[in-house]
C-alpha cells in the first residue's frame with residue numbers, strides 16, 4: 001500500500017513516464033496517417049518533445065532518488081489504441097485528419113491533466129526541482145494543445161468545403 005503523499009507523487013510520475021513512452025512509440029504511426037502538412041509537422045515535433053519530456057521525467061526521478069520503471073499507463077494505452085483503430089476507418093485525407101486531430105487532442109488533454117496533478121503534488125511536497133521540470137513540460141503540452149486546436153480549425157474548414165450538404 002502507498003502510505004505517503006510522496007508515494008502518490010511517485011505513482012503519478014511513473015504513470016506519466018509510461019504514458020510518454022507509449023506516445024513516443026505510437027507517434028510515427030499517427031504521422032504516417034496524416035495528410036495535412038501542418039498536422040504532420042505538429043505530430044513530428046510532438047514526437048521530439050515527448051523524448052525531452054521523458055528526459056525531464058528521468059531527471060525528476062533522479063531528484064527524488066527514484067526511477068521511473070514499474071508502471072503501465074492503461075489510460076494512455078486505451079487512448080492510443082482507440083485513436084489508431086479509428087484511423088483505419090478512413091482513407092487518407094481531410095476526414096482521417098479530422099479524426100486524427102480528435103485523437104491527438106484527447107492524448108494531449110490526458111497529458112495536461114496528469115502533469116497538472118503531478119505539479120500540485122510536487123508543489124505541496126516542496127520538491128522544487130521536480131516542480132520546475134514538470135511545469136516546463138506542462139507549458140509545452142499546453143502550447144502543443146493550442147497548436148492542434150488551430151490546425152483543427154484549418155483542417156475542418158477545408159473538409160467542410162468539400163461537402164455538398166452545407
Ligand SMILES: [Fe+2]
Nearest residue numbers: 020050053111
Ligand atoms: Fe508529453
